[in-house]
Amino acid sequence: MQAERSNMTLVDVSNRKPRSLSQLWESSSKLVLLLPAILVVLVLSIFPLIVSLFLSFTRIQLVRGGFNVTFLGLGNYQKLLAGTEQRHFLGKLGEPSLAQWALLAAFLAVMLWMLTQYARSPGWRIFGLVMRTLAIALAVGLFALTVFTLAEGGLPGTLVVTLIFVFTGVFFQYLIGLGLALLVTQNLRGKRFFRVVFLMPMMITPVGIGFLFRMMVDTGKGPFAPVWNFLGLQSISWVDTPSGARAAVMIGDIWQWTPFMFIILLAALEGTSREQIEAALVDGANRWKMFRYIILPQIAPVSITVILIRIIEGFKIIDMAQILTGGGPGTATESMTLYAYNAWRTQDFGVSSAIGYILLFIVTFIAMVIVNIIRPRVVERL
Amino acid sequence: MLTRFFKAPNPFDPSPGTKMFSYLILGFWSFVVIFPFYWLLVTAFKLPVDVSSGPKYIPFVDYQPSLHAFQELLWESGNLVTRPYTNTVIVGLNSAICAVVLGAMAAYALIRFDYRPKPGLVVTFIGCVVLSIGLIALGVAWQIAVLVAIAVFLLLAQTIGKRFKGTMGNNDIFFWLVSQRMLPPVAVIIPIYILFQRFGLLNTHAALIITYTAINIPIAVWFLRDYFQAIPLELEESAFIDGASRWQVLTRIVLPLAVPGLIATFLIVLVFTWNEYTLGLFLSGADTQTMPPFVSAQNATRGPQWWNISVLVLLMVAPLIGLAIALERYITKGILVGAVKG
Numbered sequence: 001m002q003a004e005r006s007n008m009t010l011v012d013v014s015n016r017k018p019r020s021l022s023q024l025w026e027s028s029s030k031l032v033l034l035l036p037a038i039l040v041v042l043v044l045s046i047f048p049l050i051v052s053l054f055l056s057f058t059r060i061q062l063v064r065g066g067f068n069v070t071f072l073g074l075g076n077y078q079k080l081l082a083g084t085e086q087r088h089f090l091g092k093l094g095e096p097s098l099a100q101w102a103l104l105a106a107f108l109a110v111m112l113w114m115l116t117q118y119a120r121s122p123g124w125r126i127f128g129l130v131m132r133t134l135a136i137a138l139a140v141g142l143f144a145l146t147v148f149t150l151a152e153g154g155l156p157g158t159l160v161v162t163l164i165f166v167f168t169g170v171f172f173q174y175l176i177g178l179g180l181a182l183l184v185t186q187n188l189r190g191k192r193f194f195r196v197v198f199l200m201p202m203m204i205t206p207v208g209i210g211f212l213f214r215m216m217v218d219t220g221k222g223p224f225a226p227v228w229n230f231l232g233l234q235s236i237s238w239v240d241t242p243s244g245a246r247a248a249v250m251i252g253d254i255w256q257w258t259p260f261m262f263i264i265l266l267a268a269l270e271g272t273s274r275e276q277i278e279a280a281l282v283d284g285a286n287r288w289k290m291f292r293y294i295i296l297p298q299i300a301p302v303s304i305t306v307i308l309i310r311i312i313e314g315f316k317i318i319d320m321a322q323i324l325t326g327g328g329p330g331t332a333t334e335s336m337t338l339y340a341y342n343a344w345r346t347q348d349f350g351v352s353s354a355i356g357y358i359l360l361f362i363v364t365f366i367a368m369v370i371v372n373i374i375r376p377r378v379v380e381r382l
Numbered sequence: 383m384l385t386r387f388f389k390a391p392n393p394f395d396p397s398p399g400t401k402m403f404s405y406l407i408l409g410f411w412s413f414v415v416i417f418p419f420y421w422l423l424v425t426a427f428k429l430p431v432d433v434s435s436g437p438k439y440i441p442f443v444d445y446q447p448s449l450h451a452f453q454e455l456l457w458e459s460g461n462l463v464t465r466p467y468t469n470t471v472i473v474g475l476n477s478a479i480c481a482v483v484l485g486a487m488a489a490y491a492l493i494r495f496d497y498r499p500k501p502g503l504v505v506t507f508i509g510c511v512v513l514s515i516g517l518i519a520l521g522v523a524w525q526i527a528v529l530v531a532i533a534v535f536l537l538l539a540q541t542i543g544k545r546f547k548g549t550m551g552n553n554d555i556f557f558w559l560v561s562q563r564m565l566p567p568v569a570v571i572i573p574i575y576i577l578f579q580r581f582g583l584l585n586t587h588a589a590l591i592i593t594y595t596a597i598n599i600p601i602a603v604w605f606l607r608d609y610f611q612a613i614p615l616e617l618e619e620s621a622f623i624d625g626a627s628r629w630q631v632l633t634r635i636v637l638p639l640a641v642p643g644l645i646a647t648f649l650i651v652l653v654f655t656w657n658e659y660t661l662g663l664f665l666s667g668a669d670t671q672t673m674p675p676f677v678s679a680q681n682a683t684r685g686p687q688w689w690n691i692s693v694l695v696l697l698m699v700a701p702l703i704g705l706a707i708a709l710e711r712y713i714t715k716g717i718l719v720g721a722v723k724g
Contacts, residue, residue, distance in 0.1 A: 029628045030495045037488035037599050038555075039511075041562050044574060044596040046508055047515040049565070051573035180411060183404045186396045196710050197412050200419065203702040205657035207674045208695035211681075212418050215425065215688060223421050225437045255414070267717040309604075312564050319659040323678060337660070340568035349572055356569025363564050371557075 056353035076354035085351065087157065088331060089339070090145065094154025100147050107143050111136045135369050142362075158331060158339040159358075164246065165321075165335060166314040169253045174307055176254070177261025182291075184262075185269045195266070202259040210323025213252040214239075242332035245325045249333050252320050257313075261306060268302040269295070297382040304375045308367060315363050425692040426451060433688050451689040465669070466676040467697065470656060472587055473672055477594035478652040482644060484595065485602025488559070490636065492552050492603070493610045494618075499550050503539060510535040518580055556607065563600040567660045575664060585667035593665060594655040601654070602647050605717065609643030610636070645709055646716025653702055673698050 056077070059070045080089045096104070118124055118132055146163060149156040156164070184194050204212070217238040219228040228236075238244040272295055280290050318337040321327055327334035327342070334342075336359045343352040396404060424440075425433065427447035438444035455463050491497075514531035518524050574593060575584070583589040613636060621631045637644070659674040666672055677694050680687065706713065 030491065030497075033487040033491035034495075034497070034555075037484040037559070037603065040484060040592070040596045041559060041599055042508065042511055043515060044593060045562050045565055045570065047512055047577065048570035048573035050512060051576070052569050055572060176411075180408070183408055186400070186404060188396070188401065188404060188408075192710060194408050194412065195714060196707055197415055199706055199713070200415055200703060203653055203657075203706060204695065204699045205659065205674045205677065207657075207659050207678045208691075208698060211677070211686065211688075211691045211695065212422060214686065215421065216418060221433065221436050223417070223437050223439065255418070263713070263717060267714070270714075309563070316566050316660070319674070319678070323681065337566060337568050340566075341660070344568070344572070352568065353572060356566055359566045360564065360569050363566065364561075367561070367564055 052353045052356060055349055056357050058350050060347075060349045062347055072350065076350045077358070079351065080354055080358070087155070089157045089159055089355075091149035091157030091160050092153075092155040093148040094151035096147055096151040100151055104144060104147050108140055111140055132373065135365070135373065138365060139369075156332075158334045158336050159362075161246070161332065161334060162315060162317070162336045162359075165250060165253065165317055166311055168250055169257070169314055170307060170310045172250075172254045173258045173261045173310060174303070176258045178265050178303075180258070180262050181265040181269050182295075184266060195263075198262050199259045201256050204256065206256060206319040207323055209252050209256050210320045213248055213255075213320075214324055217244075217248050239325045240329055242329060245329060245333045249317075249321050249324055252324060253314070253317065256320075257310060261310065264302065264306045265299065268299040272298040300378050300382045301375070304370065304378060308370050311366060311370070312363055315359060422692050422696055425688050426696050428689050428692075430687070430689060451693045455690055455693055463676075463694070463697075466671045466673050469587065469666070469670050470673040470698070473590045473594065473670075474652055474656040476587070477591045477598065477655050478648055480591065480595040481598035481602045481651045481655075482606075482648045485599045485647070486606050486637075486640070486644060488599070489603045489606035490610050490632070492556055492607060495552075497550075497552050497555060499555075501550060504550065506535060506538045510538075515577065518577075524581075556603070559603050560600045563597070567597075567664075571661065571664045578665065584665070585670055587670055589665050590662065590670065590672065593661055594658065597661070598651045598654055602651055605647045605650070606640070606643055609640055609647075609716070613639050642712045642716035644716070645712040649705060649709055649713060652705075656698070656702060 057072060057074070059072050059075070061068045061070070079085050115129075115132055115136055119129060142159075142163060146156070146160050148154055149160050180194075180198060184191055184198075188194075201209070215222050216224065219225060219233060219237060236244075238248050276294050277290065280294050285293075316337055317335045318341060321333045321335050321338055322341075325333045327338050331339075336355055340352045340355040340359070343349075343355065424438075424447075427441060427449070428438065428445060429448050429450050432438050432445040441447040510531040513534060514524075514527045517527035517530065522530075578584045578589040583592075617635055617639075618631050621635055626634070657674060658672075659678065662672040663675045663678075666675065673694070677691065677698070680691050680694065
């Protein structure tokens, strides 16, 4: 990057004094090229963010000829996190089994171990330690909430449902996408065919996929009805049980977004250096070693970026759940975005904005952890 | 014959066993991908009775295909379907082109120029943008609001702009742009709605085009930055030595070389806008409704009519798949993720 910068000054003519019209263009091109994009994004992000923040502190009531704004302070947030909407948003805690307690303890132990590792490393700083402690506290909090609400007698709220959708979905999308990309990079006949076919699910609108999978999981008249009949399950509907409904939404999501992972990882794999792989083949490295020590380190940065993008996009899931299950049964498949949309529909703009803000906070937090903590570690270690 | 015999085997050719295994897995996933498409296709040609009487798989064998659903939606319903469809085409193409053009400009600028904005200046600038939008939202004429904001910016830039120390670099700008993708639509949709209402843009194509352009610029910049980075700098340098201007270098050297990247980015951005649901639902009225909200509304009226929904989804996805097949060689060449930089 540094070397590139010094090269750049060679062609950077923007500092010369303008003498003619073409030179004026020359000198202003630096700003003319960048500013339009910045301005469009800025106008549609900064201002709405500020207004939304304000809205999340208020209650708006539509009245004849306008609206009444009542300032509530943190009232909407309190309602979601501790008040009447708590059960809907966070869920109801259950009694975890022994295995679930063990899982929780293991997660906590791993997190604390990572923290001590950092504190012992020579490059540690107070700021880094404080940020990591906060990150771990929040991660453990979200994980504990997930375990407790999924336990016996518990009821997961929209926050937990969204987290399950995002992380399960991204996990499978990455694994399947990487596996397919690895297979397609081989010298096989019909590579082009697989490339185009594997890309196809990305082209359907999520609304369409919602309908499509509603047909697919129909145990009575769907294409797999004979299978359900054979298993004696024809009268059971997927979308009537919480876990079945969640599975249906996640399968739809995985089906749609595996192509995105696939195409990016394929590009990354085809960009890996062939000399190294050839050298390793001559040395007689086996498949696993080749993948682990030569291919994986080269695609790790891209992998992190594409996982980050899918996590960010995954949190916005609404259409699939709305069409496929309508958020039901109960609120078993209601994502945060769908919850906010429902609040907006009932003209509860304050709560809707508050949900949006909590979502933004969680997404930003996860993205920052990935960019600042996980990414450097993974790139350095592999 | 002899040369073939003596030629060393290509180390990248998989062994027969691996080949079998690969084809098995790839074939299985192809089935997983294609079967729902197949089901969509056969359902589109079914009569209501063929759907309700249980699964029918093969046209002409299990049931007699009919154009009933196509006829009902395309010929007998007036512009019920054609209107949202034209809206989707207009909005999708326009915003994809805008996002790719603006994204390409920004991506190129972030690669080739050195930006060192002062934080104070950035804060002032953002403050003035907010000020002007706020004034417009309050009902001030936009010409006045923009003039006021520029005046305030010029005044403050001299004082606050130079106060803060430290500089930001190209990477900060890049990360800020990409991070804008993090905003969940629900967090910003109500103010955007109010904003477009004030501008009188509500229920117009422009509102959707502007919004979709803004949400897709980050993706375009992310893809194209890697692509421009791969274009050798020497080419541009030699052109500058020969006396070419920045504009000539851009249009004659950089853009022609970047065509695969531009096409791949265009296709991905087009897919995103074409299929976008949430913002389309909030921002479009009866005249500008796009296809996704329209398809979703099919559910509400008389229960899911699978034959009609299949036709609509098929109509939506057909042009995209056609484009993907036509542009296949650009897609695979056009996505160039810097393997080292990510």
